[in-house]
Every structure is written in structure tokens, then in C-alpha cells.
Amino acid sequence: MQLDQLDRRIVGVLLEDGRATFAQIGDRVGLSAPAVKRRVDRLVSSGAITGFTVRVDPSVVGWSTEGYVEIYCRGSTSPAEILKAVDKHPEVVSASTVTGEADAILHILASDIRHFEQVVERIASEPFMVRTKSELVLSPLVRREQGSIPD
Amino acid sequence: MQLDQLDRRIVGVLLEDGRATFAQIGDRVGLSAPAVKRRVDRLVSSGAITGFTVRVDPSVVGWSTEGYVEIYCRGSTSPAEILKAVDKHPEVVSASTVTGEADAILHILASDIRHFEQVVERIASEPFMVRTKSELVLSPLVRREQGSIPD
DNA sequence: GCCGTCGCACAAGAATCTTGCGTGAGAGGC
DNA sequence: GCCTCTCACGCAAGATTCTTGTGCGACGGC
Structure with missing residues (x-):
């Protein structure tokens, strides 16, 4: 699957903070919260995002x-x-x-x-x-x- | 900081799914949602959990x-x-x-x-x-x- | 020009988060 | 023994976020 510029920026935000609100992500990439959610859902179901996790010391x-x-x-x-x-x-x-x-x-x-x-x-x-x-x-x-x- | 058995199980759940709901975590470790949230907040502020992120292909x-x-x-x-x-x-x-x-x-x-x-x-x-x-x-x-x- | 597709914003009900509050269990002092 | 202090919990309610249906505008093919 091909990621466009918006997808990459969303993934970039999520790499920094995997619990960022859809609205917060939207503010940083220029989309509404529902638009971000739909893209994230698509990234997950397409396998580009393989899961969410925590960083542990x-x-x-x-x-x-x-x-x-x-x-x-x-x-x-x-x-x-x-x-x-x-x-x-x-x-x-x-x-x-x-x-x-x-x-x-x-x-x-x-x-x-x-x-x-x-x-x-x-x-x-x-x-x-x-x-x-x-x-x-x-x-x-x-x-x-x-x-x-x-x- | 010292983690007790409950903290370890919470971290274990979060490693598998960093977006699990506090209520879902609570079901798996035997706590209420607020209790889980307070522990997760403590784990984050104490540095045991250093952040949330996504796994990417x-x-x-x-x-x-x-x-x-x-x-x-x-x-x-x-x-x-x-x-x-x-x-x-x-x-x-x-x-x-x-x-x-x-x-x-x-x-x-x-x-x-x-x-x-x-x-x-x-x-x-x-x-x-x-x-x-x-x-x-x-x-x-x-x-x-x-x-x-x-x- | 017309139509189908795609992706978006908006909006409202559902779910979750978040915080204050009261309770009970355990540790330590008297 | 009894008191108190502390700590972590569950409950509950308001605030926030999620989630999904809907309609609109842009783009491309016919």
C-alpha cells in the first residue's frame, strides 16, 4: 500500500506519541479528527501500522x-x-x-x-x-x- | 521505583496493545478503570513507561x-x-x-x-x-x- | 454536461477519560 | 487494645474524546 504525505505525517506524530488524540493529530497535519481516525484505521487494517505499544525503561x-x-x-x-x-x-x-x-x-x-x-x-x-x-x-x-x- | 505484580501485568497488557482502554486493562488485571489509570499515570511520571508509540511495518x-x-x-x-x-x-x-x-x-x-x-x-x-x-x-x-x- | 468515486468537514449519540469523594486495610505510636 | 496516618481502591458524574452517519465539493471518465 502507498502512503501519501499526510499518512507519513500522521505516522510521524504517532511514533512520537501513540496516544495523541485524533484532534491533536489533526491540528498538526491539517485534518479534522474524523478524517485522521479514518486514515489511522486504514493504516492499521492495511498493515502499515502493525500495532500500538508502550516504550518501557x-x-x-x-x-x-x-x-x-x-x-x-x-x-x-x-x-x-x-x-x-x-x-x-x-x-x-x-x-x-x-x-x-x-x-x-x-x-x-x-x-x-x-x-x-x-x-x-x-x-x-x-x-x-x-x-x-x-x-x-x-x-x-x-x-x-x-x-x-x-x- | 519498584513495580509490583499488578504494575507488571498492566505493562504487559500495554506492550501488546498500547491503546487498550483502562477498563479493558482493568478486566485483565482485576482493577477498576480509575485504579488502572492512576497506576499508568504513576508509571509514566516515574519513568517506568517512557512513552506511547506505534509499531510500523x-x-x-x-x-x-x-x-x-x-x-x-x-x-x-x-x-x-x-x-x-x-x-x-x-x-x-x-x-x-x-x-x-x-x-x-x-x-x-x-x-x-x-x-x-x-x-x-x-x-x-x-x-x-x-x-x-x-x-x-x-x-x-x-x-x-x-x-x-x-x- | 453528467455521473461515479473519493476524501473531507460537520454533528450527535456512545464510549471513554478524569477527578473528587468516601471506605477499608495495613503500619506504626502510645 | 486503640488510635491515627497513609495508601490504594471503587463509585459516580461531568468533561472530553471517539465513532458513525450525512452531505458537500473536487476530480476524472464517458
């Missing part, structure tokens, strides 16, 4: 240890196998197959180092796994996680 | 190329310097200093390979940069970006 919620894990698999391993192995761990917050030496990169949130180690251990014990390489986050510098809306 | 919005970039800096480089250099690029969606050989890992969203290359190029031209190592995402497997709420 990870440390307050109990995730104080964070890291990236590169995984190296046997040559015959499919992305679907990796997904299956990785998706059952709620600590894995993001996972992607990638170019380069590693087969995939995982982003993991855990409550402490011990917990982090356990998760990596369990993933490393999958039959298709060859080895893993972990990098622990020292300090988070940027955390946008969504990107802004290009014009 | 990156491809629809125009971000179709994604990758991780490890950066290697001169020994004397501070995290603040890295932040300053990296924060001005909206394409950098997340950045952290890490343990291991690399000094930091960046997560980048771009509109295409050319765009991705330009961003990496600009970052690589910072005076403190020694080298970069990019890994392009082939297929996103998991995309939770928030983690669930531990008990």
Missing part, C-alpha cells in the same frame, strides 16, 4: 543486561530452523539472518549476566549450532528502535 | 534495507564522542558500546543499499574512526524489540 522492568550474539550454524541450516530455535526464548528481542561470516545476529535482553549466559547456553545447545560469539552492551547510546519517516 | 514506511555495523575507534575515543557522531543520523536506530573487539555496534535502517552505504560512509569519515564492519540483514526472523515482562 528496560532497567525498571528488570532487563539490566543486554547483548548481541552472532551465531554460526551448520551449512545446511535454514532460516526457519533458526527461527524455531530462537523464537521460544522471550529474551531474544530481535533476530536476523545476515551477510558475512555469521549466519544470524540475535539481540538479547536478560536480567543479569548469569541469565544472559543461560540463554546463550540453551541456544548454543541446538543441534545445528556450531558456535556463538557474544558481545555484551556496555552502555546504550541511541535507542530509537523505529526510525523516523523519510519524505 | 518498516518496508511500508520506506525502510527496506537493514544492517548491523561494528565500529572500531582510536583507543582514546569516549562513548560520548561516538554518541555525538552517531546521533545525528536518523538512520541509526540503535547504538551501544560493547565488549569484544569492536567498540560499538550500530543498528541501521535505510531505504536501499546505496543509502545504507552512504550512512556508513559518513560515519566512517569521523576523525576517530579506524574501521567498520557491516553485516546486512537478509531476513528478519524475530522482531519484538521490547522483551516481555519477567515475574
Whole structure:
């Protein structure tokens, strides 16, 4: 589906404040509240907006240890196998197959180092796994996680 | 600030649906709508909830190329310097200093390979940069970006 | 010129938010 | 034991927002 300029600006406002009133959004993009609501409904049902959520301070919620894990698999391993192995761990917050030496990169949130180690251990014990390489986050510098809306 | 069991369940509901009605949340956690609102207000003002937002399909919005970039800096480089250099690029969606050989890992969203290359190029031209190592995402497997709420 | 489509603003009833108020449970002092 | 203070809750009502039906104007095809 194609987004026009108005849709992009609406999404931009919602990225900043997902609870903005339709009237508030309308003021910023130059539409009436019902017009904004109809566009938002359309963006949701078309899949451009996949949901509404909250941003949470990870440390307050109990995730104080964070890291990236590169995984190296046997040559015959499919992305679907990796997904299956990785998706059952709620600590894995993001996972992607990638170019380069590693087969995939995982982003993991855990409550402490011990917990982090356990998760990596369990993933490393999958039959298709060859080895893993972990990098622990020292300090988070940027955390946008969504990107802004290009014009 | 300390979250009790009720707060955690409220945050859990909001992570799934950030626009859930206070009454709906109340039904799921066993509170009245006003009680939920007061707790959510408290979670927001205490910083446990840092904001409300939407989840967006990156491809629809125009971000179709994604990758991780490890950066290697001169020994004397501070995290603040890295932040300053990296924060001005909206394409950098997340950045952290890490343990291991690399000094930091960046997560980048771009509109295409050319765009991705330009961003990496600009970052690589910072005076403190020694080298970069990019890994392009082939297929996103998991995309939770928030983690669930531990008990 | 005419008609169909699309997207908008307006308006009113429905739903939700928001706030003040009274109550009950638990902690601590006397 | 009893008192009080605090805290979080539910209830209720006014304010705000949502939601949907309606009509209008712009645009494009016939």
C-alpha cells in the first residue's frame, strides 16, 4: 500500500506519541479528527501500522543486561530452523539472518549476566549450532528502535 | 521505583496493545478503570513507561534495507564522542558500546543499499574512526524489540 | 454536461477519560 | 487494645474524546 504525505505525517506524530488524540493529530497535519481516525484505521487494517505499544525503561522492568550474539550454524541450516530455535526464548528481542561470516545476529535482553549466559547456553545447545560469539552492551547510546519517516 | 505484580501485568497488557482502554486493562488485571489509570499515570511520571508509540511495518514506511555495523575507534575515543557522531543520523536506530573487539555496534535502517552505504560512509569519515564492519540483514526472523515482562 | 468515486468537514449519540469523594486495610505510636 | 496516618481502591458524574452517519465539493471518465 502507498502512503501519501499526510499518512507519513500522521505516522510521524504517532511514533512520537501513540496516544495523541485524533484532534491533536489533526491540528498538526491539517485534518479534522474524523478524517485522521479514518486514515489511522486504514493504516492499521492495511498493515502499515502493525500495532500500538508502550516504550518501557528496560532497567525498571528488570532487563539490566543486554547483548548481541552472532551465531554460526551448520551449512545446511535454514532460516526457519533458526527461527524455531530462537523464537521460544522471550529474551531474544530481535533476530536476523545476515551477510558475512555469521549466519544470524540475535539481540538479547536478560536480567543479569548469569541469565544472559543461560540463554546463550540453551541456544548454543541446538543441534545445528556450531558456535556463538557474544558481545555484551556496555552502555546504550541511541535507542530509537523505529526510525523516523523519510519524505 | 519498584513495580509490583499488578504494575507488571498492566505493562504487559500495554506492550501488546498500547491503546487498550483502562477498563479493558482493568478486566485483565482485576482493577477498576480509575485504579488502572492512576497506576499508568504513576508509571509514566516515574519513568517506568517512557512513552506511547506505534509499531510500523518498516518496508511500508520506506525502510527496506537493514544492517548491523561494528565500529572500531582510536583507543582514546569516549562513548560520548561516538554518541555525538552517531546521533545525528536518523538512520541509526540503535547504538551501544560493547565488549569484544569492536567498540560499538550500530543498528541501521535505510531505504536501499546505496543509502545504507552512504550512512556508513559518513560515519566512517569521523576523525576517530579506524574501521567498520557491516553485516546486512537478509531476513528478519524475530522482531519484538521490547522483551516481555519477567515475574 | 453528467455521473461515479473519493476524501473531507460537520454533528450527535456512545464510549471513554478524569477527578473528587468516601471506605477499608495495613503500619506504626502510645 | 486503640488510635491515627497513609495508601490504594471503587463509585459516580461531568468533561472530553471517539465513532458513525450525512452531505458537500473536487476530480476524472464517458
